[in-house]
Amino acid sequence: MGIKITKKCIGCGVCVDVCPYSAIMIIEGMAVVEGHCTLCGACAEACLEQAIIIDRPAVKPVAEQDKDQWRGVWVFVETHGTDTSPVSYELLGEGRKLADRLKTDLSAIVLGDGSYKTDDLFARGADKVYSAAHPYLADLDTEICSLALLECINRYKPEIVLAGATSFGRTVMPKVAATLETGLTADCTGLDIDKEKGLLLQTRPTFGGNLMATIVCPDRRPQMATVRPHVFKQPEINGSSQGEKIDVQLAGNLTSRISLLDRVVELVAGEKLEDADIIVAGGRGLGSTEGFEHVKELARLLKGAVGASRAVVDEGWVPYSHQVGQTGKTVCPKLYIACGISGAIQHLAGMQTSDRIVAINRDPDAPIFDVADYGIVGDVKEVLPLLISSLKKEFGQA
Ligand SMILES: Cc1cc2nc3c(=O)[nH]c(=O)nc-3n(C[C@H](O)[C@H](O)[C@H](O)COP(=O)(O)OP(=O)(O)OC[C@H]3O[C@@H](n4cnc5c(N)ncnc54)[C@H](O)[C@@H]3O)c2cc1C
Ligand code: SF4
Ligand code: SF4
Known part of the structure; x- marks a missing residue:
């Protein structure tokens, strides 16, 4: 496993501009890769000379017959104590439409210390709420939350998982997707279902916003996406607070390298x-x-x-x-x-x-x-x- 620059390199520097980790540089007219390269592949895609070879093990597709085990649309609900992040409501509205198109359930997944009241999530469209409560989840430590979400996904196997592109969602979801070796489309501006294949169509701006790309994840499960706040409208409250609540007992080892030193409240002058x-x-x-x-x-x-x-x-x-x-x-x-x-x-x-x-x-x-x-x-x-x-x-x- 590794990255190799071949003699085709002409030292044009395109790879240097696209590397998100500043891990490649031009030395004496040739690209040279540094030790902190993550093998993300961005440079190899951009190199017009096809001078970069990345050698990494191929991810095995989920077998066709096993894909049926993955059912339902999940929205990862971001909570702060007893409050709900508005983007989670927005995603429940959009998730409802996707679940209806797939003729499947919409579920909310909630992590926390157990103080959060989940009834509201049914009124916003969820058929089920998975609630994983643990004292370690109270501080929303992203490492612990990633482990908890991972355990829930592995146990219940949703086919789609959506989360808000907040700083919390943007930290947790890539960790979970990388561990599951599945795709994650960040900052989507549109979600839909492919009528023929039933795949999640994840649309987001690309090439500096000049093009819209629709991305699919055909081979791995779950299909994962984040959406920025306010891209979708919040759904109407339907008055019902009925649904199935599943209390998830976490069995995994919830350890973290993060220690919380202090909480600082952001002060904003005027309206946010x-x-x-x-x-x-x-x-x-x-x-x-x-x-x-x-x-x-x-x-x-x-x-x-x-x-x-x-x-x-x-x-x-x-x-x-x-x-x-x-x-x-x-x-x-x-x-x-x-x-x-x-x-x-x-x-x-x-x-x-x-x-x-x-x-x-x-x-x-x-x-x-x-x-x-x-x-x-x-x-x-x-x-x-x-x-x-x-x-x-x-x-x-x-
Ligand atoms: C990767 C990427 C990400 C980007 N992200 C963002 C982003 O998040 N947000 C963002 O805004 N831009 C972003 N941009 C930049 C974006 O492409 C534009 O350059 C930017 O929005 C232009 O800002 P502007 O409209 O204020 O300025 P200009 O494009 O310079 O437009 C000024 C306008 O003011 C009008 N005008 C001039 N004088 C007057 C006057 N006296 N009275 C009335 N009208 C007048 C002109 O007709 C013109 O339409 C991004 C670009 C890239 C490549
Ligand atoms: S983009 Fe390709 S040709 Fe250009 S410097 Fe990088 S490796 Fe060499
Ligand atoms: S593979 Fe990714 S991290 Fe490594 S040099 Fe290329 S762009 Fe940078």
């Missing part, structure tokens, strides 16, 4: 972007930090949160925590006002499911108008002060 009903977002069209102040003032007047395009974050006008889009936050407010934002696909990926989108841009052909419900073609530096002063009059402010 992800939770805001109204977002006023600014782009490079505002021209400067001073121009961006109009966005902040409008957000304050509307009691909303401030969003930004990546261009603005790169300029240093606002911190990264305000960035909306593929590499920022995904939001779904009732109202999204985009000021001087072009509407690049990477920005749209984070906000296009907003209920109402208002765009202000001086270019009538700006792509943001393709997703906007209302568009104002004009200079933000003129439109925003007008909007602010008329709202101030409306709200009786000086």
Whole structure:
């Protein structure tokens, strides 16, 4: 098992750019791999000269007759004490649709110390709730949770496992998928079922957001995916709190290399972007930090949160925590006002499911108008002060 650079290498450096682990470099016109290479294969795929050979044991496909043992759609419900992460509800809504298409059960899997009340999960569409309670799960240690989820998956064999692409989900799910030697598609923006083969169709942006790829995992089970918060809407509460609850007794050794030293609560000034009903977002069209102040003032007047395009974050006008889009936050407010934002696909990926989108841009052909419900073609530096002063009059402010 290993990686080999052959004489075909021309030293172009493409592999260096794609390696996510900075494990390859060019020395004297040839690629050279360092010891911390994970054999992920990204460089071999990118090398046009086919100069990289990766030798690793092939993963054995699950035999066709054994695939039937894997049944049902699972949503990994992220809990914080007695609270539920909203993305878990969103996934129950989407998981319900997938389970109906497959004519199978939708189950929620909950890990914790046992204090969490699971009734709500039935009302959001789950047929079953698997609840694994253990004192060691109270701190949401990702190593222990990975071991617990792994044990549950191995025991009950779901065909699909979904989780939120939160920092917790993004840590637990790859560990579990790697141990099970199955595929995991991160940050999906669409999920569906292939009508003929019954496979999970996992759609996500690729090539810097310029293409959408639909990924399938035909040979291994379970099929696993994470989805970012706010990509899907929360399901209606159906009033029923009926369903089957299975208390899982964990038998495995729940050990961890992590020790929890302290908990620090994140302090956010004003409304949190992800939770805001109204977002006023600014782009490079505002021209400067001073121009961006109009966005902040409008957000304050509307009691909303401030969003930004990546261009603005790169300029240093606002911190990264305000960035909306593929590499920022995904939001779904009732109202999204985009000021001087072009509407690049990477920005749209984070906000296009907003209920109402208002765009202000001086270019009538700006792509943001393709997703906007209302568009104002004009200079933000003129439109925003007008909007602010008329709202101030409306709200009786000086
Ligand atoms: C891998 C990758 C990930 C990315 N992730 C993100 C992401 O998460 N979020 C994100 O936002 N971007 C992201 N980007 C960048 C994205 O491609 C765009 O470059 C970025 O969104 C552009 O920001 P902008 O619309 O503010 O700026 P510009 O593209 O420069 O657009 C400015 C707009 O303002 C308009 N304008 C100019 N002056 C005025 C004026 N006076 N009045 C009114 N309108 C005016 C212009 O017509 C133009 O439409 C990513 C790119 C890559 C490659
Ligand atoms: S991409 Fe291929 S040809 Fe280019 S430096 Fe890397 S190994 Fe060599
Ligand atoms: S296999 Fe992956 S980690 Fe190793 S050098 Fe190539 S891209 Fe980097």
